[in-house]
Amino acid sequence: MAQSKHARRVLQQQASALLNEKIPQLDGDRRRILTALLVETAGNWRLFVRATPLDEQADAFLVGPDGIFAVTVAGAPPHGSSRHELVRRAEERCAGIRDGRGRVLAGSAVHFVLITPGPPVAVRDAGLFRVLAEPELAKLLKPAAPHLNRRQIEEISAQAERFFDGYVPLRVRVPERGGTTDGFLDAGSLVDAEVAAAQLRPFDSWLTFLHPHQRAVVTRDYRGPARISGPAGTGKTVVALHRLRHVARRTGGPLLFTTFVRTLPPVHEAAFRRLAPELGDRAEFLHLHAWVRRFLAGRGQAVEVDARGVRTAFGRAWMRHRAVLEPIERHDEYWRTELDRVIKGRGFTTLEEYRRPSVRRGREVRLGHEQKAAVWQFYETYQEMLAERGLHDHNDVIDLALAELRRQPLETRYAAVVVDEVQDITLNGLRLIKELGGTGPNQLLLVGDGQQQVYPGGWRLSDAGIPVQGRGEVLRVNYRNRAEVLAFAQRFDARNEVDDLDGAAGITLRHAEAGNTGGTTASWRGPERDLAAELTRRIAGLRDTLGQTALIVFQHQDLVRCRRILRAAGIPVLSLDDYSGAPDDHLKAGTVHRAKGLDFQAVLVVEFTGEPGERGAAAEEASDLRDRQRLVAATRARDFLWWGVVEDTFGAAG
Structure with a gap:
């Protein structure tokens, strides 16, 4: 609800009188703009104004749902060393502020705003500054994506009075109950906005606060x-x-x-x-x-990967060499990986390079000199099959780009x-x-x-x-997973040997410290005929957070099965292939490969049991890989994790 004309006049009078009393030496442009800003921030935002305007210092700081803004009033942004000094000083002023969880405010979380007096004008080389003209102040205070709640705003403001030395806290009160100017939040509507935002996503306070080691x-x-x-x-x-x-x-x-x-x-x-x-x-x-x-x-080297053609080339090469390679390892997928991740992925161009010791890190099947020679012949046939059809796989495209970059580096x-x-x-x-x-x-x-x-x-x-x-x-x-979810994920950690990406010992999930308490986990195991009822029942219990929930599987064919269940139940689904992080009310669904790097409030994992009876080095390698994939799937969940195991995928007894 908009403020009445009377209420707005009263606010303007309060703001003008307050600035005259606290900061009488303001020039005309700053006085006019800061008065308007003080009026618009009534009720929810917190405004701190520089007592004595100085070069290389922000004129004011604003604290609100969208974070902290350092405001400069001028016709153009500062340049060169003055700009860097203003940024440095603003970041340093804010860097000591903490929240109730022991996190520190990230200096780089301060937004910089330039307000130009008078009507809008073109500003060149704004750099880090968001530029608004005097009549556009409303755009600054409309919360685009609130990530600080009211308690956090008050915590920051209380500390800012100590950290913002030389700045005066200013605040005017709404004279009557009701809304503020369109687009602004009073104390009551701020709570409503917080509730609405929380229904879409948790407040992303990481945008403002970091733990000390992270900072x-x-x-x-x-x-x-x-x-x-x-x-x-x-x-x-x-x-x-x-x-x-x-x-x-x-x-x-x-x-x-x-x-x-x-x-x-x-x-x-x-x-x-x-x-x-x-x-x-x-x-x-x-x-x-x-x-x-x-x-x-x-x-001038446009290249696209024809996935179907690449698969055909591999299949033809495999048929020619399978009699030699199957006795070593019968699954063609193992050899596909050998070509993709070892020979081509490591950039080998000769058999001598491939025969060097310790070049197959992570592979369990040991290969002697003669066996490597057989694999190399398979690789050469595969390359011939690609060349016959003018095809490139993903590794070839990387090779082309690497050669081109070395020939002619980027201009910028x-x-x-x-x-x-x-x-x-x-x-x-x-x-x-x-x-x-x-x-x-x-x-x-x-x-x-x-x-x-x-x-x-x-x-x-x-x-x-x-x-x-x-x-x-x-x-x-670990700051993402609540303690119960973390404990569940840690059970997949036992057999992993982890380095820090350069050979030294790394920290495994089992040894990670829990940063959050609470959380809920649940498990289910049963035949595939019971999966639909159990899965839809679990999803029904998450209706209020469906948009923050993901369904994760391990193979594409498993995703097809689950999507069939979801479609029959009328559950809206968005593929992880199409997910951009934007809030919606759809369940997200995809394989663990597509879920990497993402996190959700709730996660449902459906694991279809594999074919029994596999043994040997390749099977052990596949088992270790699946454990890592399980760990990734489990750790996508922040608050709730459900793990379902379908037992009779291959006709086993229910």
């Missing part, structure tokens, strides 16, 4: 490539996004956030735009193969490159990333966890020539 990693100065590792749920991606913003504020040029997982970039881009809206035009969020295809197209280098879920990128993919990010100070950040590797094979960062010695960080506290 230290965000702001640390690295003299070369850096690595962040740690078990699931320890906030690696949160730290990476904050660090990308922190580095971007101190550099110029484009930014790149990439990963092997196709579904992650849109979700992380949405989060980064909330964290750093002023950097949206500088930051690219693309999965690695999408970046590579775009790059090659720009160099990235100021910073962040790689998430790096453990699932091939070694040749890492070499490409090194060419993209370089090895200079603060240019390249690699984020991952060897325990969450959902593809076979492995490497060390040093294999790609990426030096991270002395620049490795390990996060140890």
Whole structure:
């Protein structure tokens, strides 16, 4: 409800009198704009105004549902050293503020706003500043995506009175009960907005607050490539996004956030735009193969992967060599992985390279010299089958891009490159990333966890020539999963040997510290004929949080089965392939490969039991891989985890 004209006049009188009393020396533009700002913030936002306007200092700080804003009133943004000094001082003022959970306010979580006097004018080179003209103040105070609740706003404001030395807290009271100007929240409507937002998603307070160790990693100065590792749920991606913003504020040029997982970039881009809206035009969020295809197209080498044609080429090569390879390991999928993740993924071009010791890290089937020669012949036949049809697989596309980058580097280098879920990128993919990010100070950040590797094979960062010695960080506290969910996930941890992505011992999920209490887990085991009733019953109990719930399976055919059940029950479903992080009321559904890097309030996992009787090194490797996939699936859940096991997939007794 809009304020009455009388109420607004009273607020203006209060604001004008308060500014005259507290800060009489304000010039005309600042007095007029800050008076209007004080009127609009009545009831919910908190305003702190600089007692004596000075260069290289924000004129005011605003604290509200969307975070903290450093406000400058001027006709143009500061430039050069003045801009950097204003940013530095504003971040330092806020850096000591804490919330009730012991987290510290991230200095880079402060938004910078330039308010220009008079009507809108074109402002060039705004940089970090969001620019609003005097008549556009309403846009600043409309909560686009609230991530601080009223209690947190009060906590920040109470501490800000101590931290904002030289700033005067100002507040005017709404003179009558009712709403504020359209688009603004009074104390009552703020609660309503909080409830509405909570129904869509929990308040994302990570946009503003970080735990002290996380904040230290965000702001640390690295003299070369850096690595962040740690078990699931320890906030690696949160730290990476904050660090990308922190580095971007101190550099110029484009930014790149990439990963092997196709579904992650849109979700992380949405989060980064909330964290750093002023950097949206500088930051690219693309999965690695999408970046590579775009790059090659720009160099006149447009390449697309014909997945069906690649499968046919592999099948024909397999038929020619299966008589030799089946006695070693009968499953063609094992050999597909050998070509994809070992021979081509590691960039081998000769049999001599392939025969070197310790090049098949992560593979359980041991191969002698003659057996490797047989595998190499299989590889050569596969390459011939691709060449006959003019086809390329994903590894070929990486190779083409790597060769092109080495021939002619990017004309404009990235100021910073962040790689998430790096453990699932091939070694040749890492070499490409090194060419993209370089090895200079603060240019390249690699984020991952060897325990969450959902593809076979492995490497060390040093294999790609990426030096991270002395620049490795390990996060140890799990902040995502509540204690009961974490305890459930830790049961899949027993057989994993984990390194820190460069050979040293890493921290497993079993040794992670729980940062949150509570949580609920439930299990079910039964025949497939009972799955539909049990699954729909569980989903019915999550109706209020359906949009924050995910169904995760391990194979595509299992997803087809479950989607059939959901469709029959009339449950709205959004594929994880199409999920961007935007709030909705649909259940999310996909394989564990698509769920990597994501998290949800509630997760339902459906596991169909595999064919019994498999033994040997390949089976052991597959079992270890499935345990890692189970761990990834379980740790997607924040508050609630349901784990269903379907026992009679292959006709076993119910």
